[in-house]
Amino acid sequence: MKRVLLGIGIAFVAFFILRYFENKKDDKAILYENSMLLQEQIKNVGKLIVTEGHFSEVFNYKNSKALFTDYFTADKKALVVVNADVTISYDLSKIEYQIDEETKTLHILSIPKEQISISPDLEYYDIQADYFNPFGADDYNKIKETIKSSLIKKLQKSDLQKNAKTRLLEELSDFYILTNQLGWTLKYEENTISNKEELFELELKK
Known part of the structure; x- marks a missing residue:
């Protein structure tokens, strides 16, 4: 009788041990599947987000060169129409990101900085130059650099950068939605994200 009871007891212990390891195996499988799903989501989001804008402006370029004394100058000027x-x-x-399966955490380490591209189309009108102060390559380079600086300042005052940032954050919010559905934690840099608004606020502060 004792041997029968002992055998039953051993059978019960073996059964629970087997079930325990099967459950652990299932947990690992779920973690692996979740981490693969996260990596696939990051791969899908890993695309180029582009926001486009157009600026038009008119510039008056003037340059004076002193001849002999400040009372005598050679002048040149041009009207420049810019469409950019x-x-x-x-x-x-x-x-850059890390996936921690132990703590079920997706850690976004860094987001690439924005890339700004300006392609100006310059049209020159009413070019006037003195014999002693002709238009040259330096003048055209100065005009291009001045226009580029002016367009960057204009861009910073426009809503274009804000719109681009909003589009970026909309893409990043997919990370929060997915991690939340899987029961994982999303961290951005050193901050734990508990809702989409926090992610927006952290990025907009930069």
């Missing part, structure tokens, strides 16, 4: 296409892009394939 501007793009702001984020290459999300360059996102």
Whole structure:
């Protein structure tokens, strides 16, 4: 009788041990599947986000060169009409992240900085130059640099950068939605994200 009871007891213990390891195996499988799902989501989001804008402006260029004394100068001037296409892009394939299966945490380490591209189309009108102060390559380079600086300042005052940032955050919010559905934690840099608004606030402060 004792041997029978002992055998039953051993059978019960073996059964529970087997079930325990089967459950642990299932947990690991779920963790692995979740981590693969997260990596796939990051891969899908890892695309180029592009926001486009257009600026038009008119510049008056003037340059004076002193001849002999300040009372005698050689002047040149031009009217420049600028039509510029501007793009702001984020290459999300360059996102740096870590997946911690132990703590079920997706840690976004860094997001690539925006890339600004300005393609100005310049048209020159009413070019006037003195014999002693002709238009040259330096003048055209100065005009291009001045116009580029002016367009960057204009861009900073526009809503184009804000719109680009909003599009970026909309893409990043997918990370929060997915981790939340899987029961994982999302961390951005050193901050734990508990809702989409926190992610927006952290990125907009930069």
